[in-house]
Amino acid sequence: MxxxxxxxxxxxxxxxxxxxxxxxxxxxxxxxxxxxxxxxSPPFAQLISTKKSSRRQTGNAQPPSLVQNLRFHRYADHTRLVIDVEGQLHLRKRSQTKTDQVILELANTRLSKRAFGKTRNTGFPQSVQIARKWGNPVTITIDLSAINTYKVITLNNPTRLVLDLFPSTEPKMNGDDKPSLVQKIPEKSENATPRAARKNPPSTAKPVPVQSVKPAKSSQRLLIVLDPGHGGKDPGALGRKGTREKDIVLKVSKQLKQMITERLNAKVLMTREDDVFIELEDRAKFANSEKADLFVSIHINSHPKHSVKGLELYHFGQASDPRALEVAARENGTPLENNGPAWQFILADKLTDKKIDESRDLAWIARKALVGHLRKHYKIKDHGVKTAPFFVLRNTTMPGILAEIAFVSNPIEEKLLRSTTYQTRVAEGIYQGIKAYVAPLQTVLR
Incomplete structure (x- = not known):
């Protein structure tokens, strides 16, 4: 070419x-x-848009809740079934024509193998059936022909559904059972005080069988014992500006007593009404001898780091963390090593297990009310609900809690504690929690 x-x-x-x-x-x-x-086929851009839309729709779908566990206990006058739920509680009552049964549904909820296995355990309430078919909600069927009445209670943090089943006839109590508080509680003197304090250290004797709160009849009044911590020669925690725990908690307790007496028409006794020293053992014995329905001990916290602040509520149990054990040791007035293993033999007692369950409920409800009320006015740090072997909670026979309402070691909170307004608001928050526990918390679906 x-x-x-x-x-x-x-x-x-x-x-x-x-x-x-x-x-x-x-x-x-x-x-x-x-x-x-x-x-x-649709353009590629349209396919991408469709996939994104599909993902958004899938993401908006609420994940199902899970029934994790079932717990039940037989009391003198009723059986309590506790349903522990992970996630939200979607409770509704199914409409039906049968009059001898009630069916409750937990929508968008799964039933764990562990929980289902509990329904086959010996002693599980025969008047209740819990099941779930594939694609359907968890159903709780209550046989009304086997009981007289029932109550449904919903609790949060953690999420629980509580069923109280009252039999058609009152069961006979054995020698280990505590008489039901449905019986009339004898009147007690408003000025009753604990007996003289003893100098002996508090014993670790096993507590007597516990009692639980029952709905009050017109013939009886709810009795609550308030326990202002420390007193007399024991000032409790001290602030940098001279604030003494014993003074603040006494003022809060007196205001709380007035609120409960006037608004709930309940009877309130205090382990101390003046600046006197009362042994821990005598505080517990006083509440037990008066056959109180609830025990509320009020304290102020302290921490080596002045930046630590907030409030926390306790109920009896093994220390939930090392800090909780330190707080219990300080309030018990005993060395740290003396507050460890003593709880073990007590936790094995089924009657004490019952008290722990009810105290846990009271603590969570009181914490929610107290934090919610204070956060309307202050930036409150919520340390939640904890467990620790406090002596006064370990040796009282009724549901009880211990409230640490602030850190006096924190300069900001010490200033709040010295304020009458803050003291009143703390009392109001605790009152709202007690009120929620003893009355409107119960939702009767019948």
């Missing part, structure tokens, strides 16, 4: 190639214009 032709070939190709491609594209456009591609 002549050299001159070889030189022109690249130029010729550059001119022909665009023409060929433009013809191909034109053919495609022509076929589209005459309807040769009537059925085609």
């Amino acid at each position: 002549p050299r001159i032709v070889r030189l022109f070939i690249p130029w010729i190709l550059c001119l022909l190639i665009p023409t060929l491609f433009s013809g191909t594209l034109g053919a495609v456009q022509l076929s589209s214009s005459v309807g040769l591609t009537q059925h085609h």
Whole structure:
């Protein structure tokens, strides 16, 4: 091939190639214009949009809750069934024509194998059936022919559904059972005080069988014992500006007593009404001898780090963390090593287990009310509900809690504690918790 032709070939190709491609594209456009591609897939951008939309719809779907565990206990006058739920509680009552049963549904909820296995345990309430078919809600069927009445209680943090089943006839009590508080509680003197304090250290004797709160009848009044911590020669925690725990908790307790007496029409006794020293053992014995329905001990916290602040509520149990054990040791007035293993033999007692369950409920309800009320006015740090072997909680026979209402070691909270307004608001928050526990918390679906 002549050299001159070889030189022109690249130029010729550059001119022909665009023409060929433009013809191909034109053919495609022509076929589209005459309807040769009537059925085609969505554009790629549309596919991406569709997938994103699908993901959003899937993400909005609420994950199902889970019935983790079932717990039940037989009391002198009723059986309590506690249903522990992970997630939200979607409770509703199914409409039906049968009059001898009630069916409650937990929508969007699964039933764990562990929980289902508990329904086959010996002693599980025969008047209740819990089941779940694939794709359906968990059903709780209550046989009304086997009981007299029932109550449904919903609790949060952690989420629980509580069923109290009252039999048609009152069961006979054995020698280990505590008489029901449905019986009339004898009147007690408003000025009753604990007996003289003893100098002996508090014993670790096993507590007597416990009692539980029952709905009050017109013939009886709810009795609550308030326990202002420390007193007399024991000032309790001290603030940098001279604030003494014993003074603040006494003021809060007196205001709380007035609120409960006037608004709940309940009877309130205090382990001390003045600046006197009362042994821990005598505080517990006083509440037990008066057959109190609830025991509320009020304290102020302290910490080596002045930046630590907030409030926390306790009920009896093994220390939930090392800090909880330190707090219990300080309030008990005993060395740290003396507050460890003593709880073990007590926790094995089923009657004490009953008290722990009810104290846990009281603590969570009181914490929610107290934190909620104070946060309307202050930036409150909530340390939650903890467990620790406090002596006064270990040796009282009724549901009880211990409230640490602030850190006097924190300069900001010490200033609050010295404020009458803050003291009143703390009392109001605790009152709201007690009120919620003993009355409107119960939701009767019947």
